[in-house]
Amino acid sequence: MKKQPRPAHVLVLGAGLAGLNAAYALKKRGVEVTVLEATNRIGGRVDTRRFADEPALTYEMGGEWIGKTHKHVRALCRQFGLRLIPHNLNTHLLIRGIHKKPQHWRLHQNWYGMMDLMMKRFPHLRGRRLTELKNIDWWHFLMQHGMNQDDIELLELFHSTDIGESTRFTSAYNMLSEYEENGGDIAFAVRDRIEGGNALLPEALAATLGPRSIHFNSEAAYIAQHDGQVFVKTTDEKMYNGTYLVSALPTEALSNILWHPALHPRQKHAMDTLSYARITKTAVLFKKRFWHDDRFEILTDTIAHHIYHATQGQPGTSGILVSYATGDRAATIGSMSYQQKLAAVCDALAVPFGDVRAYVQAVDSYYWGDNPYTRGAYAVFDSEDLASQTFLRKPNHHVFMAGEHTAQFQGYMEGALESGERAARQILYYLKK
Ligand SMILES: Cc1cc2nc3c(=O)[nH]c(=O)nc-3n(C[C@H](O)[C@H](O)[C@H](O)COP(=O)(O)OP(=O)(O)OC[C@H]3O[C@@H](n4cnc5c(N)ncnc54)[C@H](O)[C@@H]3O)c2cc1C
Known part of the structure; x- marks a missing residue:
């Protein structure tokens, strides 16, 4: 690939953390960027929500916890003045109908x-x-x-x-x-969240780009490369072109794009076959924090799987518990009505706390398997897929690949940021200093 003289214009697909961080890193170095985002919001799988009944409280429908070695997240939070607050939990168990408090179980x-x-x-x-x-x-x-x-x-x-x-x-x-x-701890408990909601991070990144740099409701459908340019056609038939392109899309979205020239068969195969974890989060707003312990969580063999206090450290009388179900449990609970989901959560809580239905104010739930761009929460690589990650990451002429699934810290917000920064670095390398 020949080095390109500046000025270059880079197209970025996807306004998740990977795409926004790539755009931010390029913009900082004086490169003009345009971000195309399929939906009408930024953040992608980072999705901080509020109930209309209690807008002061936040909960995370997507990416939630930040590990102590997640240095990209931590550095950006410092840079943007975002405060990290711990979210550590005391684990109750509910197995085969028997409730055990945190001090009463051991392996x-x-x-x-x-x-x-x-x-x-x-x-x-x-x-x-x-x-x-x-x-x-x-x-x-x-x-x-x-x-x-x-x-x-x-x-x-x-x-x-x-x-x-x-x-x-x-x-x-x-x-x-x-x-x-996690220092050998079974609970993987050393973790933080961003005070005020994780969405503050993509919002801070987007704010550095300027209002006209992000085009919403712009879903890439066709990508062509010729004459040293990359051309993108969106589903609403608009055309964009740039010197380079950062593709920061999950593999389901990538598979649905028509590529010209075609992608390398092994890269295409890797995109078409990568599985994403099935996760359903069900958030329940309760009028009263009847669980008393701010660090409450319960792990159960029922369909609710893992219920934790999502409004830890957030003041108020009402509080939110989130059920986090994965795998087969997620698919089953994901297909239920809101009433059935609520019943699943309240039934699990009934063992330690009695009937809690009278405290319920509102319910929200999302099965990530229903997301049209991911068909799941984050990539799950088995040992054979690991070799295919090399192909997923491989640049294609003027197209550079980013996204959580291409990163070392795969499956995390950290990985998304790391991958965006890498793609930007690769492009900067090809631009004349
Ligand atoms: C339920 C759940 C729990 C999680 N828990 C954690 C956690 O505790 N800690 C942690 O660190 N991480 C967690 N993660 C993972 C983390 O959220 C992701 O790794 C990260 O947000 C992915 O960012 P991304 O930019 O790679 O992809 P995305 O955020 O998916 O961004 C891709 C963007 O591309 C857009 N798009 C799709 N198709 C097109 C198209 N054709 N054209 C234009 N735009 C398009 C999408 O709308 C989206 O905005 C969790 C994720 C989920 C879903």
């Missing part, structure tokens, strides 16, 4: 022994040992290490909320990396 002793050992050894593993961990899923890894069956089922409940699907779909390597980041 069997051999789990703690194995974890201590793994945490000491894991950072030093190389070569064949690491490959073995990448080639075995977490569930089978635990079985092979003689873990107690009840513990395996409990860990499946815990970690399927992190993976978004069963732990049978993620490698032992992935899970141990998560444990390493």
Whole structure:
């Protein structure tokens, strides 16, 4: 690829964190950018919401927690003056109808022994040992290490909320990396959120671009490259062109675009076959915080799966509990009516708190499998898909790929930001200094 003289004009597809961060990084270096966004809002899978009845309280329908090593998120928050607040939770259990308070449950002793050992050894593993961990899923890894069956089922409940699907779909390597980041703690509890809602971050990024840089309701349908230019046609037949293009779209959206010249068959195959985690979030606004503990969460084998206090640290008498269901549970609860969803949440809460239906003020729910651009929440790579990530990331002439699914911190807001910054860096490299 020849280096291009400035001035260049870059098209960015998608006003999620990846696209906005790419646009921000390019604009900072004096490159003109136009962002095309299919919907009428920015943020994509970052979706902070409020109930009309209680607009002071926020809850997250999409990306929520920020880990301690998520350095891009943290740096941008510092830059834009956004405050991070901890969101740590005390875990109750409700398994087979039996409620256990946080201090009243523990895994069997051999789990703690194995974890201590793994945490000491894991950072030093190389070569064949690491490959073995990448080639075995977490569930089978635990079985092979003689873990107690009840513990395996409990860990499946815990970690399927992190993976978004069963732990049978993620490698032992992935899970141990998560444990390493969280100091070996099963709850993966060291996490923050942005005060006032995570949507403040995409809003801050968008504000740096200027009002005319983002075109809403502009869904890319056709991408052509010729004469050193990239041309995009949207579903409403508008044409845009630029010197380069950053594609910051999820793979479902990418698969629906007509590409000319065609994408490399392995890249196209990787886009067409990548699975996204099934997640349903159901937020319930209650008139009273009957759970009392600001850090309340309950993990259950019922369909509600994981219910947590979403308005922790937000003052008020009313409060919001969110049910976070993943995998098959998400698909089942996702197909239910609002009344049935509410019943599923209230039934699970009835065991520790009695009948709570009288406190219900409002309900909101979203099954990410219904999202036309993602058909799920975030990409889930099994060990074979990992090789295909290289293809998903590969530039195509003047088109550079970004998005959570192309990143090292895949599945996170951090990954989306990291990927956008990388795509911008690649383009800046091709522009004359
Ligand atoms: C339920 C859920 C829970 C999550 N929990 C966490 C968490 O706790 N912590 C964490 O860090 N991350 C979490 N994530 C992941 C995180 O939200 C994502 O990784 C990140 O927001 C993805 O950003 P992105 O820019 O790659 O994609 P997106 O945000 O999906 O942005 C893509 C944009 O492209 C637009 N678009 C689609 N098709 C077209 C087209 N043809 N033309 C133009 N525009 C188009 C879309 O409308 C969208 O705005 C969660 C996500 C979900 C859904």
